Amino acid sequence: MKLFPVNRIIYPLLLLMTLATLPLNAEEVTACDSLTTPIPADTLRSSSTRWIRQLMDNNFRINDPAIDYPRFPRFLLKVYNWGDRTFNSYDTTYVVGTGKNWKLQGKSYSWLETATMLFPRNSRVDMHSDLYSDVGAHLSFMAVSVGYMWNVNDLLHNPTSRHTFNFDFTCSRFSVNLQTMSSEGGMILTRLGDYNDGHNFRYKFNDVKISTFNIDAYYFFNHYRYSQAAAYSYSKYQLKSAGTPIVGFNFTEQDIRMDFSSLPPTMLQYLPLSTPDYRFHHKDYTILGGYGYNWVLKPRRWLLNAVGMGAVGYKRTYEDATDGRRSMIANNYKFSLSGVYNHRALFAAMVARFNGYLYYNSNFTHFNAYATLSVIVGMRF
Secondary structure, X not given: OXXXXXXXXXXXXXXXXXXXXXXXXXXXXXXXXXXXXXXOHHHOOOOOOHHHHHHHHOOOOOOOOOOOXXXXXXXXXXXXXXXXXXXXXXXOOOEEXXXXXXXXXXXXXXXXEEEEEEEOOOEEEEEEEOOEEEEEEEEEEOOEEEEEEEEOHHHXXXXXXXXXXXXXXXXXXXXXXXXXXXXXXXEEEEEEOOHHHHOOOOEEEOOEEEEEEEEEEEEEOOOOOOOHHHHHOOOEEEOOOEEEEEEEEEXXXXXXXXXXXXXXXXXXXXXXXXXXXXXXXXXXXEEEEEEEEEEEXXXXXXXXXXXXXXXXXEEEEOOOOXXXXXXXXXXXXXXXXXXXXXXXXXXXXXXXXXXXXXXXXXXXXXXXXXXXXXXXXXXXX
16 A cells, blocks of 8 residues: 655645745835735836736827836837927817827729820820729828738739839828839830821730839928828828928939830831830939918818929939930929818728829930829728
């Protein structure tokens, strides 16, 4: 018969009795008392992660005084609040915040590229791309947004190689926008010199590659009363109509290749260009200037916006361009329209944008552009 090992009970009991007779230091008293008595937050050392749980519990209201930030996160909060006061302040009779940090958006995004070459004697070459469409969703917290867009064209017909990327930061004083777009194929010729007696036609033309890199930075002079974010970011409410002059800087790099040599001989003979393979490759450094205006319609749920800007500056073509390395005058254009409907935490918007780029030499004038249309529905929380 196997006996129960009594020492497994006796030894732990003796150890507990010994520890009970020892004096406790101050830290041990605090730890023991905390089992039964609530402790003020300022008497304990802050946990390195407790503040994250507090933020989650109060729906990320970052300035809640109850949040027990450690030293470095509190320093970052002070820096953020300084920047918010300095660069994102408004006259509250004209603009107010939404009171929400989060946004969930569903979005459809469509864009179209066009190109026109104007020659003497009213001769021209016109083309435009297919209509490209994407749909997706975005989740935003304050100035940070993540999302994904699906290519609808892939579901409808043979896909065209295309890519877009957009980064936008807007505060009360200024806005910065970076955008890249590239496409290959998918163009439609609608006019080619005197072909078809100079009338419009429709011919699928895939030997075109277009790549555009664009960055804008501009300043709003009437930034206390005009809010660009109310019309395009949906993080503010415009309460009264207001407008502002705008000035800024734009850098654009474009690489456009058009190879007409694959056209049927009956069409190619009408090409007004001296060579069937033409390339535009240039950088533009320009000064932007324009005006933006927000119309607040009664009731205040409706907001309409219009922004128009022109750019003039220096254009430098690359050596691999058909015209060779040259210094030229750059002349570009930028327009946008927005309509927003707000109802409590919900909002819906439609945004149209147009960017145009002018290139001219002694033989012809080339104007290419891209236009976009976005439809957005979302909620703030």
